[in-house]
Amino acid sequence: MVGVARRRLSGLIVSTVSLRNIRSYARLDLDLRPGLVLVVGENGAGKTNLLESLHVGTQGFSPRTRADAQLVRFGERAGRIALKGARGETPLELELTVEVGAAKQGKINGAPLRAAEQLRTEVATLVFTPDRLAVVKGGPAVRRAYFDRALGRLAPARAQLSTDYAAALAQRNASLRRVAGGFSSRDALTPWTEQIAALGRQLVESRGEVLAALAPGFAERADELGLPAARMTYEGDPPTVDALEARLDRDLERGSTGLGPHLDDVVLTSSTRDLRSFGSQGEQRLTVLALLLAEAELIADRRGFPPLLLLDDVLSELDPNRRRVLAERVQQTGQTLVTATQASSLPVEPVQLLEVTPGLVRAA
Numbered sequence: 358m359v360g361v362a363r364r365r366l367s368g369l370i371v372s373t374v375s376l377r378n379i380r381s382y383a384r385l386d387l388d389l390r391p392g393l394v395l396v397v398g399e400n401g402a403g404k405t406n407l408l409e410s411l412h413v414g415t416q417g418f419s420p421r422t423r424a425d426a427q428l429v430r431f432g433e434r435a436g437r438i439a440l441k442g443a444r445g446e447t448p449l450e451l452e453l454t455v456e457v458g459a460a461k462q463g464k465i466n467g468a469p470l471r472a473a474e475q476l477r478t479e480v481a482t483l484v485f486t487p488d489r490l491a492v493v494k495g496g497p498a499v500r501r502a503y504f505d506r507a508l509g510r511l512a513p514a515r516a517q518l519s520t521d522y523a524a525a526l527a528q529r530n531a532s533l534r535r536v537a538g539g540f541s542s543r544d545a546l547t548p549w550t551e552q553i554a555a556l557g558r559q560l561v562e563s564r565g566e567v568l569a570a571l572a573p574g575f576a577e578r579a580d581e582l583g584l585p586a587a588r589m590t591y592e593g594d595p596p597t598v599d600a601l602e603a604r605l606d607r608d609l610e611r612g613s614t615g616l617g618p619h620l621d622d623v624v625l626t627s628s629t630r631d632l633r634s635f636g637s638q639g640e641q642r643l644t645v646l647a648l649l650l651a652e653a654e655l656i657a658d659r660r661g662f663p664p665l666l667l668l669d670d671v672l673s674e675l676d677p678n679r680r681r682v683l684a685e686r687v688q689q690t691g692q693t694l695v696t697a698t699q700a701s702s703l704p705v706e707p708v709q710l711l712e713v714t715p716g717l718v719r720a721a
């Protein structure tokens with residue numbers, strides 16, 4: 358099923374990072390080791406900036422902002438992120454330039470990419486930031502977006518499906534309003550209704566496949582982290598032409614389509630308890646981590662290379678026991694960068710300890 362792009366998408370070990378005028382870094386040249394790398398520094402030192410640059414450099418976009426100009430160091434016009442490493446046995450060089458007021462430019466092994474975001478079809482990077490807690494405690498839209506992105510990572514051939522569905526939905530809704538306003542006949546809706554049914558069914562099926570693929574690993578990692586019997590349940594049915602037509606009058610009245618995967622949800626539970634409403638902050642964090650670790654394993658299994666893991670501010674709210682479980686788990690995979698304000702937060706020995714002070718990163 359979801360293993361479509363087996364040949365291309367694969368993990369990456371970054372061996373050198375070089376930043377020019379990116380966030381708080383005017384000039385940074387850093388060697389990285391494979392394995393578990395601990396990044397320590399005081400608040401505001403630049404730890405998140407460093408992890409963000411690795412995300413931008415490997416995926417073509419920032420996990421915290423859509424405004425690329427924010428990546429450029431204050432007072433500068435342009436910045437550059439260059440990474441060297443290997444994907445399996447194959448050496449890989451990635452370069453990304455950001456210019457204020459212009460589109461990002463990405464290169465892979467010297468060859469320009471049409472869009473920097475294409476990087477994500479080349480290498481896989483998974484990130485934890487405290488914002489990700491919204492996947493558990495936020496509304497259904499956040500979870501849909503998260504699982505649709507996971508679909509894109511696990512089956513790049515279907516990465517466009519949710520966008521295509523959203524486009525068809527917008528067209529149908531516009532058409533509903535034209536019909537309601539008397540500007541066109543009901544017949545005009547038929548092609549959009551058919552599209553919604555066809556794309557909607559594919560999207561629901563693909564989401565179902567992603568959940569089924571993640572479920573065993575999710576339950577295992579969650580259990581290991583102390584969340585028993587963790588489950589993901591998809592709520593929603595594939596839309597059909599009949600069901601859409603049956604509620605056409607209501608849809609015309611509201612001017613929007615009231616049925617389909619744009620309204621579905623994924624309910625995350627532990628021992629039948631809904632983690633959205635009843636999980637503690639710590640449990641919600643464990644849930645996000647279990648999802649991330651399950652996906653990392655799936656990517657490693659399918660592509661033969663684990664993704665790059667960026668874990669920002671993950672240790673602070675975990676008790677020492679869970680920190681150890683997490684650290685031991687990520688130690689077994691390719692490369693992980695984890696941030697902390699104190700080296701003692703990590704209960705295992707990292708392969709590399711990086712100390713961050715404003716504008717500077719040095720290996721201890």
Ligand SMILES: Nc1ncnc2c1ncn2[C@@H]1O[C@H](COP(=O)(O)OP(=O)(O)O)[C@@H](O)[C@H]1O
Binds near residue numbers: 401402404406407
């Ligand atoms: N574009 C930028 N240019 C220069 N400095 C920046 C830029 N964006 C953020 N910073 C600075 O980076 C610092 C925050 O770094 P951050 O990586 O978030 O710290 P932390 O170590 O706490 O994760 C702040 O002092 C902020 O002013």
Ligand SMILES: [Mg+2]
Binds near residue numbers: 404405406669670
């Ligand atoms: Mg930070």
